[in-house]
C-alpha cells in the first residue's frame with residue numbers, strides 16, 4: 001500500500017522559518033485534513049511538498065513509498081505520483097488544458113485523453129469550452145478550482161495535496177468537486193492532504209484524521225470532531241492569541257433616541 005511520509009520538515013522563506021518540524025503520514029485511500037489559521041504556513045507546506053521554488057528546505061524528508069522527494073524537481077515528484085491542487089492556480093498563457101494533459105499523460109492515445117477530459121468535465125460541471133482554452137487564463141476562481149479537479153481526475157495521482165479547495169467555489173460546485181475527490185479516494189485509493197482553514201469542505205470530502213497546524217508544526221491530531229471543535233472555537237488554544245476585546249464592552253448602554261422618554265417611569 002502507498003504511503004506519503006513527512007518527517008521533521010523544516011523550511012524557511014525570505015529568511016523566516018515557517019515550517020518548524022512537520023510530521024505527517026498519509027496512507028493510500030485516506031484523507032488527512034491540515035487546518036490552521038491564516039498565514040500559519042499551510043500553503044508553504046503544500047508548496048514545499050510539491051517542490052515549488054523560492055523556499056529553503058532546512059531539514060527533514062518527504063517520502064512517497066520510500067522514495068525521497070525533496071531535492072527532486074516538481075515534475076519528477078508529479079511523475080512519482082504527487083499532485084498539487086493550488087490555492088491560486090497559475091495561468092499558463094498559450095497552452096490549452098487539452099495539450100497540457102495530453103502531454104502529461106504521455107500516451108499516444110490523445111483522443112482517449114480528450115474523451116476522459118470531457119467525461120471528467122461533465123462530472124464536475126465544467127463547460128467543455130475550457131478544455132480548449134489556455135490553462136486558467138481569464139477563468140473565475142471557481143472555474144480554476146474545477147480545472148484542478150479535472151486534472152486530478154485525468155492524471156490519477158497516488159497522492160494529492162489540496163490547498164483551500166473551497167476558496168472560489170459556491171456550495172453546489174464544492175459538492176461536485178469535493179465529491180469527485182472523495183470518490184477518487186474510495187475507487188482509486190487516492191491519498192489526500194486537504195489543507196484548509198474552514199471545515200465546510202469536509203461535508204463532502206470526509207477526513208479520516210484532522211491535524212491542527214500552528215506555530216510551524218502539527219500541534220494536535222484527532223478525528224473529524226476536531227474540525228467541528230475548530231469551527232466552533234477557532235485556533236486560539238494553539239496560537240495563544242487572546243480573544244479580540246469586544247468593542248462594545250463597557251460602553252454606555254444603548255438608548256434609543258426615538259424611544260418613549262417616559263417608558264422607564266412606567267416600569
Ligand code: ADP
Pocket residue numbers: 013014018036037038039040041042043044045054
Ligand atoms: P497560509 O497558507 O497558512 O495562509 P502561507 O504559507 O501562505 O500561509 O504563508 C505563511 C507565511 O509566510 C506568511 O506570513 C506569508 O506572508 C509568508 N510568506 C509566504 N510566501 C512568502 C514569500 N515568497 N516571501 C516572503 N514571505 C512569504
Ligand code: MG
Pocket residue numbers: 042043044087163164
Ligand atoms: Mg494558504
